[in-house]
Amino acid sequence: DAGVTQSPTHLIKTRGQQVTLRCSPKSGHDTVSWYQQALGQGPQFIFQYYEEEERQRGNFPDRFSGHQFPNYSSELNVNALLLGDSALYLCASSLEDWVIGGYTFGSGTRLTVV
Amino acid sequence: KQEVTQIPAALSVPEGENLVLNCSFTDSAIYNLQWFRQDPGKGLTSLLLIQSSQREQTSGRLNASLDKSSGRSTLYIAASQPGDSATYLCAVRPGQAGTALIFGKGTTLSVSS
Numbered sequence: 001d002a003g004v005t006q007s008p009t010h011l012i013k014t015r016g017q018q019v020t021l022r023c024s025p026k027s028g029h030d031t032v033s034w035y036q037q038a039l040g041q042g043p044q045f046i047f048q049y050y051e052e053e054e055r056q057r058g059n060f061p062d063r064f065s066g067h068q069f070p071n072y073s074s075e076l077n078v079n080a081l082l083l084g085d086s087a088l089y090l091c092a093s094s095l096e097d098w099v100i101g102g103y104t105f106g107s108g109t110r111l112t113v114v
Numbered sequence: 115k116q117e118v119t120q121i122p123a124a125l126s127v128p129e130g131e132n133l134v135l136n137c138s139f140t141d142s143a144i145y146n147l148q149w150f151r152q153d154p155g156k157g158l159t160s161l162l163l164i165q166s167s168q169r170e171q172t173s174g175r176l177n178a179s180l181d182k183s184s185g186r187s188t189l190y191i192a193a194s195q196p197g198d199s200a201t202y203l204c205a206v207r208p209g210q211a212g213t214a215l216i217f218g219k220g221t222t223l224s225v226s227s
Contacts, residue, residue, distance in 0.1 A: 006157075033214065042118070042203055042217030043158070056214055090157055092215075102148050103205075103215060107157035 004106035006091050012112045013081050019078040019111060025093030026104045031055075032074040033103070034061055034066060035090040043090055078111075086113045116141045116208050120218035127194055128226055135189040135221045137204030142182050148215070149178050149189050150203040158203065162189070166209075194225045 005024040013019050025032050031050045035043035044057035050066035064077045072093075078085055088110050092103040117140045122166040128131055137147070144166045150158040161177040162171045164187070170179040192199060201222045206214040 004157075009199065031213075035215075040219070043215075044220045045214035045216075047115075048213060057176040058214060088155070092158075094213075102160055104160065105150070105158035110155065 004091055004093050004104050006089075007108050008107035008109060009107065010110045010112075012114060015081055015083060015113055016043075017081050018077065018079045019081060021089050021091075021109045021111070022073070023076070023091030023093075023106060024073045025091075029095055029104065030072050030092035031094045032068055032072065033092045033094070034074070035077045035092065036060075037086075037090060037108070038090040046076070081113045083113050086111060115218050116144075116206065118204060118206055118216050118218040120202075120204055120221050122221060123219065124222045124224075126224045126226065128148075129194060129196060131194050131225075132190070132192050133223070135191070135195055135202050135204075135223070137187040137189070137218055139185045139187075139206050139216075141208065143209035144182065144183050145207045145209055147178075147180055147187050147204065147206050149176075149187075150205065152201045152203055152220070161202075191223075194223075196225050196227045198227050199223055 007022045033048040034046040037043040047057040052068045065077045068074045088108045090108045091106045094103045119138045121136045148159040148163045164171045164180040175192040180187045201220040203220045204219045
């Protein structure tokens with residue numbers, strides 16, 4: 001049973017550029033959340049998608065946007081990259097019945113902005 | 115605003131020791147609490163999930179307890195091994211509307227042989 005798959009694993013971008021990160025959820029999961037983890041910090045919630053809609057959003061600027069597809073996979077887009085966007089980006093999937101289940105995380109995408 | 119704190123930030127122990135990692139949260143209105151392991155530069159691996167109605171969960175050498183009223187959880191690791199070296203993260207799922215996990219900064223564990 002495949003877990004959460006993220007691509008690419010590593011990425012180097014120049015300040016001002018745009019980036020797209022991709023995530024395929026664990027089989028059977030219908031909800032996808034994205035987190036940003038800076039070095040030495042705990043993951044910070046960016047947003048969550050369910051039924052192709054953004055259901056909840058954390059304290060991140062509009063430069064961060066996302067999308068969920070009918071097959072539940074998801075993309076995270078970041079525009080006008082800043083040096084401070086360098087981080088590990090984690091995707092997590094879960095069931096919509098979130099009271100019962102926990103989250104399954106992917107291995108992350110390491111984004112470096114130079 | 116829910117805040118999660120993990121103490122200590124780092125811990126070094128010799129192989130074979132039993133150890134306890136601590137997690138505290140400011141708002142007791144949570145649905146569940148999850149412990150994760152993270153190896154350097156890698157993603158998160160779920161270790162244990164405790165629902166708010168539960169007091170503890172066990173998996174192998176790991177035991178996690180939850181005292182919701184006092185806002186505390188502990189992760190007990192028995193007979194530690196060098197392979198246990200990693201960062202351990204605690205996360206709570208708040209009881210209010212919304213489902214985002216709120217994480218602590220983690221405890222980095224080093225087990226020497």
